[in-house]
Each structure stands twice: as structure tokens, then as C-alpha cells.
Amino acid sequence: xxxxxxxxxxxxxxxxxxxxxxxxxxxxxxxxxxxxxxxxxxxxxxxxxxxxxxxxxxxxxxxxxxxxxxxxxxxxxxxxxxxxxxxxxxxxxxxxxxxxxxxxxxxxxxxxxxxxxxxxxxxxxxxxxxxxxxxxxxxxxxxxxxxxxxxxxxxxxxxxxxxxxxxxxxxxxxxxxxxxxxxxxxxxxxxxxxxxxxxxxxxxxxxxxxxxxxxxxxxxxxxxxxxxxxxxxxxxxxxxxxxxxxxxxxxxxxxxxxxxxxxxxxxxxxxxxxxxxxxxxxxxxxxxxxxxxxxxxxxxxxxxxxxxxxxxxxxxxxxxxxxxxxxxxxxxxxxxxxxxxxxxxxxxxxx
Numbered sequence: 001x002x003x004x005x006x007x008x009x010x011x012x013x014x015x016x017x018x019x020x021x022x023x024x025x026x027x028x029x030x031x032x033x034x035x036x037x038x039x040x041x042x043x044x045x046x047x048x049x050x051x052x053x054x055x056x057x058x059x060x061x062x063x064x065x066x067x068x069x070x071x072x073x074x075x076x077x078x079x080x081x082x083x084x085x086x087x088x089x090x091x092x093x094x095x096x097x098x099x100x101x102x103x104x105x106x107x108x109x110x111x112x113x114x115x116x117x118x119x120x121x122x123x124x125x126x127x128x129x130x131x132x133x134x135x136x137x138x139x140x141x142x143x144x145x146x147x148x149x150x151x152x153x154x155x156x157x158x159x160x161x162x163x164x165x166x167x168x169x170x171x172x173x174x175x176x177x178x179x180x181x182x183x184x185x186x187x188x189x190x191x192x193x194x195x196x197x198x199x200x201x202x203x204x205x206x207x208x209x210x211x212x213x214x215x216x217x218x219x220x221x222x223x224x225x226x227x228x229x230x231x232x233x234x235x236x237x238x239x240x241x242x243x244x245x246x247x248x249x250x251x252x253x254x255x256x257x258x259x260x261x262x263x264x265x266x267x268x269x270x271x272x273x274x275x276x277x278x279x280x281x282x283x284x285x286x287x288x289x290x291x292x293x294x295x296x297x298x299x300x301x302x303x304x305x306x307x308x309x310x311x312x313x314x315x316x317x318x319x320x321x322x323x324x325x326x327x328x329x330x331x332x333x334x335x336x337x338x339x340x341x342x343x344x345x346x347x348x349x350x351x
Contacts, residue, residue, distance in 0.1 A: 077125050078098065080102065082101065082103050092218050092219045100122075104325075109138075131183050132155055133182075184251045189230045189233065190258060192334070193226035193227065197223055233338060237345060245294045246296070248298060267283055280305070293349060319344060320344035
């Protein structure tokens with residue numbers, strides 16, 4: 001008969017157990033218990049790790065949740081007397097300020113009377129800023145009465161003997177008077193860069209010390225842009241250096257001095273009052289003598305008088321905007337406003 005396999009059953013020759021091990025034989029309680037304990041430990045470790053992962057994921061979710069993050073600081077409520085100051089405050093304050101402008105767009109600050117609604121908005125402001133120097137005396141009076149002497153910055157001190165408390169004096173520029181000072185400070189970008197921006201940054205930092213670094217960083221970036229803006233305006237107006245113009249409103253003295261132009265006469269010496277025939281004759285005589293080429297008017301002003309004067313000395317009438325405002329072609333930033341005015345003066349001075 002052929003060979004068909006081992007004559008001995010496999011069960012008759014079990015494999016020898018390793019030294020020190022417990023034979024896994026049927027009915028061995030020690031072996032069964034050890035296996036069960038090992039399985040229990042593995043299962044326990046699995047669930048502990050799974051629970052740890054769940055807790056870690058939950059912690060990350062909770063920490064990133066807006067509802068549980070540190071409460072956001074609301075923007076500082078600021079009131080500005082005129083639009084150019086609002087542009088400067090926004091450039092330094094960014095999203096950390098909310099600026100309300102008292103003077104409506106296109107309205108002259110001279111003789112302006114605020115409405116009850118504007119008085120209420122000023123009362124809600126935490127800090128306010130005005131030019132001073134006679135430009136916006138209504139803002140100074142209104143703020144002192146409505147705001148109860150709260151923190152503020154007046155760029156030109158109303159008078160040498162003003163009785164302001166020590167906190168307010170820190171934000172007043174010494175040595176300036178109403179008379180003899182051109183209050184249109186913002187029309188000189190270099191003055192804005194070197195004097196106004198540092199003072200605005202410091203004043204905002206006093207109101208929100210925790211955000212002082214943010215204000216300082218924005219101020220430094222703004223100053224760099226102002227340096228570039230000054231270079232741009234210098235180059236753009238260089239071909240017209242020495243050129244003469246007549247201003248309807250005496251706002252352009254600082255701008256003209258910075259960029260080599262000459263404001264030789266002002267049509268309206270007293271804001272809000274129509275000039276006399278004698279004064280207009282003097283303006284025409286001066287314009288002819290100084291070879292003026294244009295009368296610079298502003299949005300919202302009646303151009304009738306300016307057109308009459310310009311026609312008499314052979315000049316043109318051109319609109320520039322010293323204050324800007326919403327809804328116009330002069331842009332939404334200080335740089336936009338100054339570039340618009342550079343274009344207006346180039347148009348005015350071009351032969």
C-alpha cells in the first residue's frame with residue numbers, strides 16, 4: 001500500500017512550550033485570565049487615548065470660539081470739528097476709532113451753528129479734536145459746554161491766558177493766538193507729518209494706553225506716506241513755482257508757501273461777508289500787478305464775484321477744496337484730497 005502520511009496523529013506530538021510560558025491548554029484558568037487581563041488593558045488604553053483626543057479637540061474649539069475669546073474693545077468715539085481732522089484721526093486710529101464730523105460737507109466753518117442732533121453726537125464722544133485759531137470757535141464753545149471738559153485736542157491754543165486744566169493743557173499748542181495765525185494747518189503735508197500726526201497719536205494713546213503701539217505704528221506708516229506725498233506734490237507743482245493766484249477764501253497760504261506759489265490777494269477777507277466794491281477793485285489791481293492767472297474758489301461758494309474779478313484781470317476761475325468731504329471727487333483719504341488740490345492748482349496755473 002502506498003505511503004499516505006505520518007502514522008502518528010499530530011495531537012500526539014504537541015510543540016514544546018517556551019521556557020517560562022504558561023501552556024495555553026484547554027481548561028487552564030491561569031492562561032485564560034492572563035489573556036483576558038491583557039485585552040482589558042489594551043481596550044482601556046484605547047479609550048483613554050480616544051478620550052484625550054476628544055478633550056484636546058474640544059479645548060482647541062473652545063479657545064478659538066469668538067464667544068469665549070477676549071472681549072473686543074469698542075472703537076474710541078471721536079468727534080472732529082472739520083473733515084480734514086477726521087481724515088488725520090482715521091489715518092492714525094484706523095479701526096480703533098469711530099470719528100464723527102460736526103461740520104457737514106460743503107458747509108463753511110465760519111458762522112456755522114450746530115444742530116441739536118450734532119450736539120447729542122458730541123455729547124456721546126469720548127474725545128474731540130478742533131483746529132482752533134478762529135476757524136471753528138463754535139466747536140470749542142460747544143465742546144466745553146456739552147462735553148463737560150472731557151479730553152480733547154485743540155491744535156491752536158485759543159489764547160495765551162486760556163484757563164484749561166492740566167490734562168487739557170497737555171494737548172494745546174503753546175504760543176499760538178487767534179490773530180495772525182493761518183488755521184489751515186492740514187494744507188501743509190510736512191507740518192502734518194512732523195507736528196500734527198505725533199500729537200494726534202499721543203492724544204489717542206492717552207485715551208487708550210493698551211492700543212498705544214497700534215497708534216504709533218499707524219502714525220509711522222502715515223508719516224512715510226506723507227513724505228512720499230510731499231515729494232509728489234513738490235514735483236507736480238515745480239513747473240509753476242512763483243506763479244501768483246487770488247484766493248476767494250484765504251485758505252491756501254500754507255499750501256502756497258510749501259510749494260512755491262504766491263497767494264497775492266483774497267476776495268473775501270471776512271468769511272461769510274460779500275466784499276465791497278472798493279475791496280474788489282483793490283483785488284483786481286493787485287492781481288494785475290502781480291500777474292495772477294486765476295481765482296481759486298471752493299465747492300459751495302457762489303462763483304459770481306470770483307468770475308467777475310477773474311474776468312477783469314484776464315484770469316480763470318478754478319475750484320479747489322481745502323476741506324474735502326464725503327461724496328466728492330476729492331477722494332476718501334488725506335492723500336487723495338491733497339492730490340486733488342495739486343491737480344486743481346496745476347489747472348489754475350497752466351498758461
